[in-house]
Amino acid sequence: MGKLESNKKKKKNALYTTxxxxxxxxxxxxxxxxxxxxSAGVAKGTFYLYFKDKYDIRNKLISHKTGELFYDAHEALLQAHLTDFNDQIHFIVDYILTQLEKDHNLLVFISKNLAWGIFKGAFEEKITTETDEDYHFYQSFLDLLALSGRTFRSPELVLFTIIExxxxxxxxxxxxxxxxxxxxxxxxxxxxxxxxxNTFSEKGDVCP
Amino acid sequence: MGKLESNKKKKKNALYTTxxxxxxxxxxxxxxxxxxxxSAGVAKGTFYLYFKDKYDIRNKLISHKTGELFYDAHEALLQAHLTDFNDQIHFIVDYILTQLEKDHNLLVFISKNLAWGIFKGAFEEKITTETDEDYHFYQSFLDLLALSGRTFRSPELVLFTIIExxxxxxxxxxxxxxxxxxxxxxxxxxxxxxxxxNTFSEKGDVCP
Amino acid sequence: MGKLESNKKKKKNALYTTxxxxxxxxxxxxxxxxxxxxSAGVAKGTFYLYFKDKYDIRNKLISHKTGELFYDAHEALLQAHLTDFNDQIHFIVDYILTQLEKDHNLLVFISKNLAWGIFKGAFEEKITTETDEDYHFYQSFLDLLALSGRTFRSPELVLFTIIExxxxxxxxxxxxxxxxxxxxxxxxxxxxxxxxxNTFSEKGDVCP
Amino acid sequence: MGKLESNKKKKKNALYTTxxxxxxxxxxxxxxxxxxxxSAGVAKGTFYLYFKDKYDIRNKLISHKTGELFYDAHEALLQAHLTDFNDQIHFIVDYILTQLEKDHNLLVFISKNLAWGIFKGAFEEKITTETDEDYHFYQSFLDLLALSGRTFRSPELVLFTIIExxxxxxxxxxxxxxxxxxxxxxxxxxxxxxxxxNTFSEKGDVCP
DNA sequence: GATGAATGAGCCTTCATTCAT
DNA sequence: GATGAATGAAGGCTCATTCAT
Structure with a gap:
């Protein structure tokens, strides 16, 4: 990556961060x-080289931050070695809630604009990781489900209902x-x- | 009501409506x-006679519209003569969803600003009815609950969870x-x- | 004075005071x-029954307050039984300075608009006293001067110079x-x- | 000076002048x-690029115009080759009065806002001259005094009293x-x- | 005389966007 | 690519004044 190009990236990142x-x-x-x-220390015109307007950068940030949050949750889940599906869901929920409680601003920022559509967009957003693999939360959720051996009437609606x-x-x-x-x-x-x-589970086998 | 005063009300209502x-x-x-x-056909200064700013009129509208919606739902419920508590809740939910599906704009307007705090404020708002009685949705909910003979771990949290x-x-x-x-x-x-x-019910007697 | 008329005066005075x-x-x-x-507790329209605008009431207040100040100073002087002219001038100056130091707001109000023209207008303003006599400061000054036996090149310019x-x-x-x-x-x-x-004194007889 | 920068100065000066x-x-x-x-022929936003509000530009103008006036008086004094201190003071007073009588608007503008504090600020303001030296009137006054061999009880109070x-x-x-x-x-x-x-002179040697 | 709701001209101020450098 | 001075449309808000009651 040339010096000029890296400089370009630096400015863009500064804009994102600030x-x-x-x-x-x-x-x-x-x-x-x-x-x-x-705050970013760049000229006004520079902003318009990278973003259409304020809402353009906002939307890109929401997708990115939301995806990041779920990615982190999933990473943590892998470390936790939980096998039960319910436990896994509770783990993810708790992880995310903990993060959000630590960072109210992030919560406001994400939630104010939280709708299933954007969420799903975020899930499908390529989270470029250090290994350059793409990460899709929704696919991960389906994977967990498959491994659990559980079946639901409509996996997507379960996830939707819980997330909402x-x-x-x-x-x-x-x-x-x-x-x-x-x-x-x-x-x-x-x-x-x-x-x-339990309600959405096709085998009502977990009624406590 | 004097001519002047009725004129005053007319202007204020025109502002609310538009x-x-x-x-x-x-x-x-x-x-x-x-x-x-x-759009209201009044002078700019007139607006400031009645409202502090745009957000003042918005908040007043949200409370009013939300309260009105629940009030209508409750009125309809009374006509429906349902005795089962679950049926009553389903009725109210269906009634409100029907109204909101008929009026997407109302849905957007109400939901974008929907938080339990505002909601509860709306519930507690006096909905001055034609019979001049005050109406409080939350109290009605508790009344329904009392009549049903059911008890919940925390009635407020049930309502909160369902509404959200x-x-x-x-x-x-x-x-x-x-x-x-x-x-x-x-x-x-x-x-x-x-x-x-069922989950919040203190006697887990309704697991189907 | 009829009840109505007194009511009228009351409103006007309330406007002056506030x-x-x-x-x-x-x-x-x-x-x-x-x-x-x-603050005065009257209707907006009422203001316009008595004053043309804000500057009308201001000008009337300045004249009145300035005249009052000099009138009070003169009254105090009479109690002081000073015979020397210089002493009398110093007394008046000290009296007024003391008043103004006690009431900075009055000082600002009077001074911001203080020019000899207005001052003289204030001097000539009828200060209606409890004995309903008119009071003119400038005449009093000339009287003091006459009594002192002193003569000045131009009494008015002495007063002007000192006051300024x-x-x-x-x-x-x-x-x-x-x-x-x-x-x-x-x-x-x-x-x-x-x-x-001393400088303006026609007989340079007071050089200490 | 680049074209852009000179243009910038031109706009600012146009604002000052108008x-x-x-x-x-x-x-x-x-x-x-x-x-x-x-009047200045610039866009509204341009004003706010250089000044906070109307009073910001006013204050800057007062300081500048007052300083300029005293600077000019002092320059003229140097041409006049007067040696006597009293003569020098009279010269400066006359010079300034002549200027002000020629330009009533300047008088109104300066005087309405004349207080010792601002005055002194103006004196201490750097009057950037064509030779790029700074000019401070108060210091010049002290210099004149020193050269005269005269001493006063309180030089600052003499100047204050005379200027007022x-x-x-x-x-x-x-x-x-x-x-x-x-x-x-x-x-x-x-x-x-x-x-x-004479009164403030420590050697009362000039009583005429 | 007294009221005060209504007016609307006009002010200040912000800010997204452009474009010559 | 990067800059940042300049723009000017647009919005919020105030307040002296009027006039029907």
């Missing part, structure tokens, strides 16, 4: 392109402690997830 | 106060048909609600 | 007519302690006044 | 930023011919200045 910082700190609406380029439930309730609990704190809500959440998994 | 129309049509961010007053689940999944299904259409998702949704109600 | 308070507190530029009528000197230097000393505090400046001020009085 | 014209013509309060940029006296009386005489015209007042003014200089 944009994310500002979006999560001041909010997207109140972040101006002037803010971004000033988790995202939606935890947004409120983490950010506003409404109606209760995340710590208080977690037991109910995991019970709810179990209930959903 | 603001809602514009918010749901063009989105809040792209609606300017100039747009609102122009319904709101979040249906937003995606209705607006984007993602991952499936509302019609396709409904059976899963109702199964999920049953699963949750 | 306008002065607001002018001295927030400054004239930042005081709006809305502020005034709101006092007003201008003390504004700076009182409000900003620039270049020194009023207390530090006073000895120089009184020496300066003596020097001016 | 702002000063408008401020002195219509008054600061009635001059809007729209007026300024329109001159500024304050002449404002009235020049602008309103109140109580007399400047021409009529000048003899009294110079006598007053002499009286003050």
């Amino acid at each position: 944009a994310f910082d500002l979006f999560t700190t001041k909010g997207i609406a109140k972040t101006t392109i002037s803010d971004i380029v000033e 439930l988790v995202g939606s309730t935890c947004y409120s609990c983490i950010l506003y402690s409404q109606p209760v704190t995340l710590e208080e809500y977690k037991p109910y959440l995991h019970d709810s997830i179990d209930a959903l998994l | 603001a809602f129309d514009l918010f749901t049509t063009k989105g809040i961010a792209k609606t300017t106060i100039s747009d609102i007053v122009e 689940l319904v709101g979040s999944t249906c937003y995606s299904c209705i607006l984007y048909s993602q991952p499936v259409t509302l019609e396709e998702y409904k059976p899963y949704l109702h199964d999920s609600i049953d699963a949750l109600l | 306008a002065f308070d607001l002018f001295t507190t927030k400054g004239i530029a930042k005081t709006t007519i809305s502020d005034i009528v709101e 000197l006092v007003g201008s230097t003390c504004y700076s000393c009182i409000l900003y302690s620039q270049p020194v505090t009023l207390e530090e400046y006073k000895p120089y001020l009184h020496d300066s006044i003596d020097a001016l009085l | 702002a000063f014209d408008l401020f002195t013509t219509k008054g600061i309060a009635k001059t809007t930023i729209s007026d300024i940029v329109e 006296l001159v500024g304050s009386t002449c404002y009235s005489c020049i602008l309103y011919s109140q109580p007399v015209t400047l021409e009529e007042y000048k003899p009294y003014l110079h006598d007053s200045i002499d009286a003050l200089l």
